[in-house]
Amino acid sequence: MTTWLDVPDDHLYGIDNLPYGVFSTAADPTHRVGVRIGDLVLDAGAVAAIGRDAGLVGDGPDLAAVWQTPSLNAFLALGRPAWTTARAWLTEVLRDEVHRDGVSPHLHRLDDVTLHLPVEVADYVDFYASEDHASNVGQIFRPDNAALPPNWKHLPIGYHGRAGTVVVSGTDVVRPTGQRKGPNDPAPVFGPSIRLDIEAELGYVVGGATALGSRVSVDEAGDHLFGVVILNDWSARDIQAWEYVPLGPFLGKSFATSVSAWVTPLEALGSARTALPGQSDPQVLPYLRGDAFGLDVHVEVRLNGTVVSRPEHSAMYWSPAQMLAHLTVNGASLRDGDLFGSGTISGPTRETRGSLLELTWNGSEPLTLEDGTTRGFLEDGDTVTMTAWAPGPHGTRIGLGEVTGTVRPAV
Structure with missing residues (x-):
């Protein structure tokens, strides 16, 4: 599966991977959820907010809200159906060229972000x-x-x-x-x-x-x-x-x-x-x-x-x-x-x-x-x-x- 980003199909962090983490930047020290694609980090909450405000996300959970929190815990609480829906949506916005203009401003170079503990560990x-x-x-x-x-x-x-x-x-x-x-x-x-x-x-x-x-x-x-x-x-x-x-x-x-x-x-x-x-x-x-x-x-x-x-x-x-x-x-x-x-x-x-x-x-x-x-x-x-x-x-x-x-x- 390809992406409109300049990420080789054989990259360890290609579109078939899309791991989740928590990051911040020098310009915005807020801890929030990111998704890695190649050597870039997508500000997942910011992009989900665009989709929500444009009515493109549907009637499911407010992904923008759960991804704009300092750990993955709120997202984990949504359960398997929401995880599957979110992954499909992320794959779509990174695969279809139509999303390039809206998504590109919310991509950060991996070298420019600070990564944090992704989960507030319960037990x-x-x-x-x-x-x-x-x-x-x-x-x-x-x-x-x-x-x-x-x-x-x-x-x-x-x-x-x-x-x-x-x-x-x-x-x-x-x-x-x-x-x-x-x-x-x-x-x-x-x-x-x-x-x-x-x-x-x-x-x-x-x-x-x-x-x-x-x-x-x-x-x-x-x-x-x-x-x-x-x-x-x-x-x-x-x-x-x-x-x-x-x-x-x-x-x-x-x-x-x-x-x-x-x-x-x-x-x-x-x-x-x-x-x-x-x-x-x-x-x-x-x-x-x-x-x-x-x-x-x-x-x-x-x-x-x-x-x-x-x-x-x-x-x-x-x-x-x-x-x-x-x-x-x-x-x-x-x-x-x-x-x-x-x-x-x-x-x-x-x-x-x-x-x-x-x-x-x-x-x-x-x-x-x-x-x-x-x-x-x-x-x-x-x-x-x-x-x-x-x-x-x-x-x-x-x-x-x-x-x-x-x-x-x-x-």
Whole structure:
């Protein structure tokens, strides 16, 4: 599908993508919703206002109003029918030459905008959906036990994180401080983490709030899964190892979670849908069955410019639809702006492992970077950048943006 803009058909952010974000400019510091097309950002609310005032938008929701707010939350609240209508309308105004004169004044160069956290995160949950990652972590942390816990293939394991420390790409990450105790230490000590790590994940942005006591089935999950971000779940492995028994991650995870500034709509990833690797042994319980699709997303992780990993999301054992169904099966409600992570994306080979814990086998096999330095875990000043793409229609690629962060010393 072509556009009247000078955007090549094979651009990662072509008209088949149209991710949403929140931006401002020097001339107008108001935070509002933008849509990326090529290397431009469309002021979605301003263009929708033109259509509304001209009577071209129809009798649906006031998109101008919801897009002139400082987060995507008001738009998320409208639900799947409105998301589909909005995407079709945006595609039309960027495809048909007749809209050029009205739309052009509301396009900004990507280099001229400041991007902000796209969603006011309501609740944050992180899952553990990669069998390879779970097996590797089990071997590292519990070498005398089975790699996978006995419940792992029966339900998507997850934990509740801290919504207030989700930050947008480009935000520095301060090295966390806490308690740690090595296996041979006589007592715990307090201080900065010395095993600071990353986790390459996808994050799923949720809309369409539900009532407390209700459930969302696997087949209904698509009505609530708005879109996808790249997510880096920064992890202090030494703090985590000392604290996580018996209740799971806490301070080792809650200090920062970075997400990409662009939210790729699930509708843009139709060509990336793929079957799960297989859940026949054991067969999952009925509430976890249905349209449990996977996503063929290719992730790249760079540490100070060196590619250290290329995880493949298509190998994930659990589907985002199953994760959402499990999250709500006890009657937990959804809120507009909920975010949940896939858990670390890891594969069976070293180059597809999505964390330094696995890549260096808990620091025992350090990585060598292009500048000749080595890393077991992150050092102050290190910059981690994750990018991702998925197959699009007609052989194109859909870009999922970028999430980057630099480690700053503990305070």
